[in-house]
Amino acid sequence: MPSLPLSNAAPLPSPSKDKKHKSKKEKKDTTASNNDAVAHQLNDAVSDAKKKSSKKRKKVSSDEDEDDQKSDTSSELVEPQNDEGLKSKDKKKSKKEKNKKAKLDMDEEEEEEEEVLKKEEDPNAITNFRISEPLRAKLKEKGIESLFPIQAMTFDIILDGSDLVGRARTGQGKTLAFVLPILESLINGPAKAFRKTGFGRSPTVLVLLPTRELASQVYADFEVYGGAMGLSSCCLYGGAPYQTQESKLRRGVDIVVGTPGRVKDHIERQNIDLSQVKFRVLDEADEMLRMGFVEDVELILGKVQDVTKVQTLLFSATLPDWVKHISGKFLKPDKKTADLVGNAKMKASTSVRHIVLPCNVSARAQLIPDIIRCYSSGGRTIIFTEKKESASELAGLLPGARALHGDIQQSQREVTLSGFRSGKFMTLVATNVAARGLDINDVQLIIQCEPPRDVEAYIHRSGRTGRAGNTGVAVMLYDPRRSNVSKIERESGVKFEHISAPQPDDIAKAVGGEAAEMITQVSDSVIPAFKSAAEELLNNSGLSAADLLAKALAKAVGFTDIKKRSLLTSMENYVTLHIEIGKPMFTPSFVFGILRRFLPEEQVEAVQGLTLTADGNGAVFDVPAKDLDIYLTGQEKAGNVRLEVLKTLPRLQEREQSRGGRFGGGRGFNDRNGGNRFGRGGGRNGRFGQNDRFSNGRGNFNKGGKRW
Numbered sequence: 001m002p003s004l005p006l007s008n009a010a011p012l013p014s015p016s017k018d019k020k021h022k023s024k025k026e027k028k029d030t031t032a033s034n035n036d037a038v039a040h041q042l043n044d045a046v047s048d049a050k051k052k053s054s055k056k057r058k059k060v061s062s063d064e065d066e067d068d069q070k071s072d073t074s075s076e077l078v079e080p081q082n083d084e085g086l087k088s089k090d091k092k093k094s095k096k097e098k099n100k101k102a103k104l105d106m107d108e109e110e111e112e113e114e115e116v117l118k119k120e121e122d123p124n125a126i127t128n129f130r131i132s133e134p135l136r137a138k139l140k141e142k143g144i145e146s147l148f149p150i151q152a153m154t155f156d157i158i159l160d161g162s163d164l165v166g167r168a169r170t171g172q173g174k175t176l177a178f179v180l181p182i183l184e185s186l187i188n189g190p191a192k193a194f195r196k197t198g199f200g201r202s203p204t205v206l207v208l209l210p211t212r213e214l215a216s217q218v219y220a221d222f223e224v225y226g227g228a229m230g231l232s233s234c235c236l237y238g239g240a241p242y243q244t245q246e247s248k249l250r251r252g253v254d255i256v257v258g259t260p261g262r263v264k265d266h267i268e269r270q271n272i273d274l275s276q277v278k279f280r281v282l283d284e285a286d287e288m289l290r291m292g293f294v295e296d297v298e299l300i301l302g303k304v305q306d307v308t309k310v311q312t313l314l315f316s317a318t319l320p321d322w323v324k325h326i327s328g329k330f331l332k333p334d335k336k337t338a339d340l341v342g343n344a345k346m347k348a349s350t351s352v353r354h355i356v357l358p359c360n361v362s363a364r365a366q367l368i369p370d371i372i373r374c375y376s377s378g379g380r381t382i383i384f385t386e387k388k389e390s391a392s393e394l395a396g397l398l399p400g401a402r403a404l405h406g407d408i409q410q411s412q413r414e415v416t417l418s419g420f421r422s423g424k425f426m427t428l429v430a431t432n433v434a435a436r437g438l439d440i441n442d443v444q445l446i447i448q449c450e451p452p453r454d455v456e457a458y459i460h461r462s463g464r465t466g467r468a469g470n471t472g473v474a475v476m477l478y479d480p481r482r483s484n485v486s487k488i489e490r491e492s493g494v495k496f497e498h499i500s501a502p503q504p505d506d507i508a509k510a511v512g513g514e515a516a517e518m519i520t521q522v523s524d525s526v527i528p529a530f531k532s533a534a535e536e537l538l539n540n541s542g543l544s545a546a547d548l549l550a551k552a553l554a555k556a557v558g559f560t561d562i563k564k565r566s567l568l569t570s571m572e573n574y575v576t577l578h579i580e581i582g583k584p585m586f587t588p589s590f591v592f593g594i595l596r597r598f599l600p601e602e603q604v605e606a607v608q609g610l611t612l613t614a615d616g617n618g619a620v621f622d623v624p625a626k627d628l629d630i631y632l633t634g635q636e637k638a639g640n641v642r643l644e645v646l647k648t649l650p651r652l653q654e655r656e657q658s659r660g661g662r663f664g665g666g667r668g669f670n671d672r673n674g675g676n677r678f679g680r681g682g683g684r685n686g687r688f689g690q691n692d693r694f695s696n697g698r699g700n701f702n703k704g705g706k707r708w
């Protein structure tokens with residue numbers, strides 16, 4: 001299979017773009033870029049033009065200066081003007097107009113020069129591609145002046161008619177990588193000849209995506225850019241009324257974007273004729289095929305009349321081997337591959353700070369608001385839970401948060417997502433329904449409540465931030481006793497930053513400035529009104545003015561109390577201890593045996609999260625802060641046992657999860673008693689059964705499970 005270079009470097013536009021469909025200007029430019037001699041000439045021309053332009057600029061500005069000086073002098077005249085004066089003013093006026101015209105001509109010339117320079121400096125400038133004027137204008141309007149690497153790399157391949165498998169990290173613009181060349185092909189390229197026109201026309205483009213939200217996002221892009229080219233689109237997804245979709249299809253559309261379930265329904269209802277489709281796109285292909293949609297996808301794609309005349313494109317940030325294997329089913333043997341991830345170790349977004357933080361299930365709800373305070377930079381946060389119920393429950397516990405998952409009615413899902421996009425609320429708690437593809441402005445922080453079951457989910461969830469060259473933070477909570485953090489680290493190539501729960505100092509640092517700002521913004525008009533109460537407080541509280549002000553600052557940002565958290569489970573009012581006995585420790589039950597030798601049963605029972613250290617020489621566990629002395633004095637009776645309060649958490653032994661078995665399943669966010677407290681044994685099987693998955697257009701996302 002022909003494969004393109006595995007590199008992250010912005011590729012040069014390929015020579016193939018010179019073959020067809022060029023405007024005069026593009027022809028000139030692209031030919032130059034592919035021919036050294038011409039390139040030289042172009043360079044010379046550019047520098048000549050630059051010189052000329054700077055000379056001209058100098059001339060115009062000196063004329064202007066002169067003129068300005070003269071007019072400055074004349075403006076000093078306050079006497080009524082005689083004829084001479086008027087004549088000289090007319091002269092000046094016409095000179096000024098001439099200069100103005102020269103300046104306008106210059107502006108145009110300069111603009112053109114700038115374009116030439118841009119093309120020279122940036123090989124990915126949109127002017128270097130066969131992108132026609134209306135599309136260029138729309139891209140410019142959206143602030144897009146140059147293509148991202150995956151777009152530049154695949155533009156010609158797609159426009160010239162090849163099937164393609166495309167992979168680039170999250171947020172690198174894969175959507176426009178297929179939208180732009182498809183649109184150009186329909187209007188000015190090979191697909192133009194085949195495109196149906198007129199009322200009731202059948203679609204030429206079919207794009208399939210795994211979720212409704214993603215379908216409507218990609219549809220929006222086709223509306224914007226396709227609309228600029230006079231093409232119409234429709235979006236078919238479940239949970240929305242059939243009627244509107246049907247009437248759009250009846251009127252005829254050029255592009256259909258949808259989820260497999262609803263598209264299949266329309267086929268069965270004979271609402272849609274896919275026989276004339278010339279482009280088939282599988283976006284987030286691996287997810288769609290993994291979710292048991294293979295048969296539906298096959299059925300839908302199989303509706304085209306002549307498969308040899310159809311171009312098929314497959315895109316994702318993750319393309320596991322089994323997808324590459326299956327792609328042979330849908331794509332032609334001479335398909336091209338554009339892989340910007342390739343064999344690179346790092347598969348996840350490189351503009352995201354990837355962090356892991358140990359946390360007991362019961363501590364999540366209290367911990368998350370502080371993580372948001374410390375890491376969201378005031379932007380939006382998306383929190384991922386494994387289960388739908390957990391998403392609803394957590395959204396209910398976090399002020400100003402809303403839930404998004406497959407059990408929520410479609411109309412509500414849309415309201416929620418648009419509220420989040422528009423900034424009506426800043427925290428979204430979602431299942432994997434929001435993991436793929438969603439592109440939401442200013443998402444600064446991703447929190448995953450526990451490690452996902454596979455590396456692809458980690459890559460996509462963390463990729464909801466750090467998009468299009470921006471940076472972001474992804475924090476993953478985990479239970480060190482039973483997590484698959486190392487597996488995710490290994491498979492994603494991410495080097496996780498290990499941190500502990502934010503402590504009062506961290507929180508104060510994060511929100512102290514905001515609190516001070518709030519106080520200083522209060523008008524001085526309040527002082528006379530509140531002064532006597534303030535003085536009374538100062539005199540009677542026994543606290544200094546600074547202490548009282550500290551309290552006021554805390555209260556201004558919502559704190560009436562601030563507690564230390566343990567390093568191990570992130571639980572409030574717990575302290576993390578380290579135990580050593582001068583020889584290796586192999587199992588948690590062995591450590592419990594040791595504790596029983598010198599502690600009353602009640603204290604042993606109160607131990608939380610006991611985990612062996614990675615070096616095998618000790619263990620760590622949490623104890624209630626109020627009983628710390630009982631533990632520390634207890635050790636004095638126990639010979640070679642050394643207990644100490646930890647300041648930083650050492651690397652811990654991880655017990656990797658087997659597929660399908662997870663820890664802590666079914667426990668609520670506030671349930672301290674459920675689950676397997678001492679980490680003995682594995683999780684509960686069937687954790688990823690039916691109710692763990694989000695639903696598709698027909699509520700059956702999980703019908704087949706992974707089959708490849």
Ligand SMILES: Nc1ncnc2c1ncn2[C@@H]1O[C@H](COP(=O)(O)OP(=O)(O)OP(=O)(O)O)[C@@H](O)[C@H]1O
Nearest residue numbers: 144146147148170171172173174175317437439468
């Ligand atoms: N050439 C470009 N210049 C500037 N911004 C761009 C360009 N191309 C795309 N973008 C913006 O980059 C963002 C990410 O694009 P897109 O959603 O297509 O990424 P993606 O690679 O499909 O990500 P994911 O794998 O998460 O689905 C979008 O906001 C998009 O508008």
